[in-house]
Amino acid sequence: ATPRPEISGSGRMRERIVRVAIEIADAEGLPDLTMRAIADRLGMATMSLYRHIGGKEDLVLLMVDTAIEDFPLPAERPAGWRAAFETTARLQWAAYRAHPWMAGVTSLYRPLPSAGLIKHTEWVMATLAGTRLDATTKMRLHILLYSYVQGIGANLELERRARAATGLTDEEWLSGQDDRMRAISQSGAYPAFGELLADLGDFDLDLDHLFEFGLGRLLDGFAQMIG
Template sequence: MGAPPYARIVADIKRRIADGKLRPGERVPSTRQLARDWGVALATAAKALTLLAQEGVVVAEPRVGTVVAELRGGRGAEPRGGRGAQSGGTARRSSLPEHELARERIVRAAIEIADAEGLAELTMRALAVRLGMATMSLYRHVGGKEDLVLLMFDAAIEDFPLPAEPPAGWRAVLETSARLQWAAYRRHPWMAGITPLSRPLPSAGLLKHSEWVMAALAGTRLDATAKMNLQILVYSYVQGIAANIELERRARAATGLTDEEWLSVQGGRMRAITESGRYPAFAEFLAELGDFDLDLDRLFEFGLRPLLDGLAAIVEGR
């Protein structure tokens, strides 16, 4: 029996890379193009690209697409932290003990995989392949995937550090915390889906935000329960919107369709429903709305100020 279609696609792309027909940094065929060229389902083409990413052969570049991974030691091996995280990073890392240097390298490589393919695709085996290490050697530096994910979360949130001094007033503190968390989720979408609110992470990075918020609320009229609820509301507002970034990535990998392409496919069904006469108010609203671009950054901005306005009524007793 011959190899399954997805395996043949994987072998073909590897062969083209080995022959120099696809070079590091160059885009590989998209899911839709592979499905068309090979006469396979979109899910089959997506599985091939996922396997290539797990092996470190390709990486997903935001706003570019899937590209051939750089050779080890190239830019693909560098951390993806923000400017704040990278400034002075070389000097800091050079002073770390060898064990901590190895663990930081492992964590950063794991973040790269999760950024490109999602947390579900991160396995210890895939990580070991990316780093050129034996899988079991990883366990000398991290306790397992659960331990690794917590280290990843802390490293990712530390890429967007809180200012040395908090701004004046509880509202400015909460807004600064929310914006920095949003920036972290925007850079690392997998963070939003790690755990539900009912199972809080023992994260040192998040505890810094909690410390900030509780210090800002210390002089208010709120009791401890109200303070906790207020912090959870702000955190869940940011996390709730950010979760859709990762959900969209998963949907695109599964279907091979962008959100715009998916909406165009569903357009006929939506028109049939709205033109049935059963939902006249919604049909009238859609006619008034016209083309609507769901931009999560704009949605975050749209809701943050009203959220803080509402919390002011609780904190200040307005």
């Protein structure tokens, strides 16, 4: 496993700093997280934080490790690759649910060297160890699973930001768009879209339901390769 960054200072104080940072990011988003805000919350001088945390980059890495470890993988892997994949995906989804800022921290091109996240990579690779798949295919399946969960999770932070900026819930905002949407759908320019809305009725976009629906279809596709 990739080690955490080398950070001096008391482990107990470092843990307090990380937990406060997570609380701020959960409530206000990662862009508004500053060392000064953390110090103010703890009643400390800003510069004193650097005795325990190397900087914001190291802090974010510790935040991700801490947040993902709050939803630990089970000691024993369930029987069958599908159940194992469902387990890691649902635990990551739970972490994004609790900490929406996490979805915006990592990039497929610049993966975060997080020991907590790499545990999930290890879980997937160990699950696929006995299959006929080559290393490239295994990595692609892992990336697809991870990016699916992250992609759905990104909407949680976008909604948090929108609600903070407008003061409206998603339902209230959508209600304000009814007239415009009706005009578009009834214009005749988009007949398939208009027919869909007419047939759809009161559609409830529940991200938890969407996540489970999409996860099932994704794993159905994986089954064609894994067997």
